[in-house]
Amino acid sequence: MATIQPIAGELEPHPDVALVDRVRRGDVSAYDELVRKYERQIFRIAQHITQNREDAEDVMQDAFLKAYEKLDQFQGNSKFYTWLVRIAVNESLMRLRKRRTGKMVSIDEDIETDEGSVPRDLADWAPDPEQNYGQAELAGILRKTIQGLPPGFRVVFALRDVEGLSTEETAETLGLSVPAVKSRLLRARLQLRERLSRYFKRKKGGGK
Amino acid sequence: MTCAEFLAMLDELIDDTVTAGVRVELEAHLRCCEHCTVTLSTTRKTIQIYRSHEIYDLPPGLRERLHKAIMERCKKGC
Numbered sequence: 001m002a003t004i005q006p007i008a009g010e011l012e013p014h015p016d017v018a019l020v021d022r023v024r025r026g027d028v029s030a031y032d033e034l035v036r037k038y039e040r041q042i043f044r045i046a047q048h049i050t051q052n053r054e055d056a057e058d059v060m061q062d063a064f065l066k067a068y069e070k071l072d073q074f075q076g077n078s079k080f081y082t083w084l085v086r087i088a089v090n091e092s093l094m095r096l097r098k099r100r101t102g103k104m105v106s107i108d109e110d111i112e113t114d115e116g117s118v119p120r121d122l123a124d125w126a127p128d129p130e131q132n133y134g135q136a137e138l139a140g141i142l143r144k145t146i147q148g149l150p151p152g153f154r155v156v157f158a159l160r161d162v163e164g165l166s167t168e169e170t171a172e173t174l175g176l177s178v179p180a181v182k183s184r185l186l187r188a189r190l191q192l193r194e195r196l197s198r199y200f201k202r203k204k205g206g207g208k
Numbered sequence: 209m210t211c212a213e214f215l216a217m218l219d220e221l222i223d224d225t226v227t228a229g230v231r232v233e234l235e236a237h238l239r240c241c242e243h244c245t246v247t248l249s250t251t252r253k254t255i256q257i258y259r260s261h262e263i264y265d266l267p268p269g270l271r272e273r274l275h276k277a278i279m280e281r282c283k284k285g286c
């Protein structure tokens with residue numbers, strides 16, 4: 001007799017649901033599993049927003065602790081990961097505001113900039129431009145480049161393109177509208193592309 | 209299609225969320241516009257580079273400190 005196979009992601013519960021249930025029943029080792037699963041992502045997001053290693057370490061610790069303490073409030077109608085990201089984003093923004101006392105740091109303000117609207121640099125890139133740099137040098141270039149973006153663009157790019165959240169999840173996490181996320185994402189992508197062109201564009205008269 | 213109209217659909221093209229009809233129009237524009245062809249390929253590459261390179265290493269010992277903090281919290285009542 002033919003059996004009906006559940007469609008992955010639709011009928012099968014997310015594996016985190018079982019882990020969260022175990023934590024709720026007092027199994028702290030299940031929370032360790034969740035930490036191991038998401039620690040890199042949470043640390044990266046905190047670094048992207050705060051641009052400060054010390055703050056990012058504190059954010060990671062506080063976000064996981066807060067999520068642990070508030071697990072009863074987790075409804076399960078969103079993914080555990082996106083719920084955790086929301087906590088980490090809020091913690092990161094709080095740290096960023098503390099460091100920039102007197103300066104408003106907001107991710108929902110509309111950032112007006114002409115950069116990113118019309119690409120100016122027409123130069124094509126070398127075929128594998130990252131091959132021209134050592135790993136540490138490349139990481140430095142990528143850090144420096146993304147640091148130059150306004151926080152509101154940086155966080156959207158980090159969540160959407162680096163961490164792989166959907167547009168809707170990014171909007172929900174940041175408390176922004178979907179069109180606002182789309183607009184920031186386009187401008188973030190174009191600004192990063194333009195800034196990276198300084199390093200990656202094809203040299204005149206050569207293949208690389 | 210103008211370059212500005214192409215640019216407005218750039219993200220949808222990259223994220224593969226365009227309809228078949230729009231895709232045909234975008235591809236027709238690409239065939240005659242080097243500017244947009246370069247913009248598309250280098251923007252795709254930008255995303256791919258950021259996705260595939262770890263630019264912030266997890267500090268050593270951070271996981272252990274976190275584990276300790278969670279266990280401390282647990283002692284106060286899980």
